[in-house]
Amino acid sequence: MFSTNQARGCICLLIAAVAFYHKSANAAVAAVWDTYRSIPLVQHDSFEPLVAVTAFFIWTRMWHVLDVYVPSLRVYKLHLSHNIKAWKLEGYPRWEAVYYLAPLLVFDWIYPRRKLDQPPPSVERVVFDVIGALLIYDLLFFFSHLALHKVPFLRRFHARHHVMGGDMRACDATRAHPLEELALVTFAITSLNLLRCHFLSRFIFNITIGYMLTEVHSGYDFPWMLHRVVPFKLVGGSVRHGQHHAKGDRYYQQFFTYLDDTYEWVRRKQQRIGESPDQEG
Template identity: 45%
Template sequence: MRMSEKRAKMVMSQFKFLFFVLNTTGLYVSHESRDASLGFMVQRIRQMKFVGSVALLAFGHRLTASGFTTSPHLSPCSQIQRQFGHSITNPTRFEASVTQRSLSTKPLEFPENPSPFSTIKNGILTLHHRLRNEEVLQWRALAFSFFSSLFLFRHAIDVKLASLWTFLTTSSSLIPRIFRTDSYEWVLAVSAFFFYIHFFWYADVSVRKASEQGKVHPWRKYRLQDRFEADKHRRSVELKLRRNGEIPSQNELVKNYSEVTKQTGWNWKAWTCEVWVYVVPLLTWDILSPRRHRRLAAFGAPTTIQVLRDITCGLLLYDILFFTGHILMHKIPLIYRTIHAKHHQEPEVRAGDVVRLSMVEEVLEVGFSIIALNLLGAHPISRSIYNLIITFLLTELHCGFDFPWTPQNVVPFGLATGSRRHHFHHRNGKHYYQKFFFHVDRLFGFFQKDDGSLHGDSVKPNPHIPPAWQ
């Protein structure tokens, strides 16, 4: 359909009026305004001029395609570019004209608003830079990828879980036979404790030996007791200098702390004495009352969502039950002395202290976990994974290290308690009564306030670390 000459001229007149209004309005705003808050108006005017220019060029191409022309030498598109070319090809002409026409007032200069594509690009570059330089963020990205994969590929994982369940309940191989025994769950928990505790024992020994040789082990910056002693030394130097009327220099405050931190004794009794208090009653119960075969028969193959739900809810419920018992132990002196004092024997906690418990406390610890799983009706495979996870969390809570891959750093928003807060609890005997999470402690105010003190800084994610340890 060909466009009439009358209609084309009318549209051209409308475009001329649009550009006249935009130029006049923009000139007034830039010339009269002294308020930077009106800068957005100039930006919007420029954006409107650009959109109008694009529409005008498109209209010119349409006229050319329709065969319409008002000049025997120029196409409609060329005529438009000649008439409006300065506004289209030189978008800063408006600002230049303002500068020329302003007699005594310099036009306001407003920073260019980045385009959406530029914002996205800058965000990606910033994230890439942080991923390359922040170890905690790398572990968070890995954890996010892992749990996202569990959700995205849950149907494929469900198939594998069904095959695994059939294998564990029907096969005569060694592992399925162990899985079907009544002692399987507590044997798995004890084995996991043995592995986790000795990993952190190795870390303790490595840091201590390097310090005794005058070296700095790469893991020393993660050790909470060393951090605490180094920060205490820095604060004492600062206080001494201020008392003498001196202004402490930065070099004096960050002086390397090279002393060998005296580590607390390792809880070897955990394996020579206390483990039998835990093992013998359970083994006796399993022999006298076999029951696992009936429990396994009541379950079918689990799903990925079911396993995740059982583990998450199990940890949350256990944490609530433990919080209730733990705070009573601390608030009632008689209960503390008779049940819980043994666990607080050392102010500087180490991984072996996770099993430094009185007999009553051992029964309560194990009982809370069993009650939580039984109330939820957790699947046997969920219980197995739960045992591996909870034993790690309990050991990490007492390990005395603040590695970047631990839950207190990987879980965002400070939702996990972790070793920093539990180390504070053992050192001061108050606050942080939950084991894994922080929501109940936060609700009731059982946490150290950020007051700039030594104790307040000891629970922060980024405490003082001597430069030589970095």
């Protein structure tokens, strides 16, 4: 198994190679962009929703293969239950792709926008777009997720996502009420549009967020995962999200940690003030 330091080393090597061969890297991205935008399917307005759903399908299948066919990896599981049959049976209809695809298709129909006439992006632009859109998505997700837990009327819309408690698997990323799905899709599109992301960045974002959403729900804690590899505990990953699913009273961010840590700090401070003897009487 790849260790955390080996994964970090690979990423550092990749960054160094891109920095050293910067011109060649940008030329490669330009060549990819020219080929990408000439493909008829890519020019279709509904291509992005199709990419998002296909990416989800492939990532969830990948995690499913690990769950079912690679028992040696179970030592990395955060939860010890391997009862996949019970997981499949409990309240998991097969309409997730429709819930996810339908709002995207409607949005495409209302707002046709696909003109692939942009110049090629630089490597930095793609990295900025993808990380920036993930940060905005995560920010929007945090506040909506907090509301889904704290506002009694909204709790019913989020209950379905927590039906398996801490014993979650990658497919739980798509186990959500249709209205919650709609909100998440809107957050993703808003994040991309706010930054005016390049079309190539949008493609990479859709594949990346599909992976990250299935990773945080995978129930695994591999040493090479993002929450291990990214320094300073900036990413919460499957460990924090697993604790959120199990307890429901902490860690409301989807990917990162800064808002959860701030929220927890404020909550504890208020709790201390409330317990202070000065406040009594």
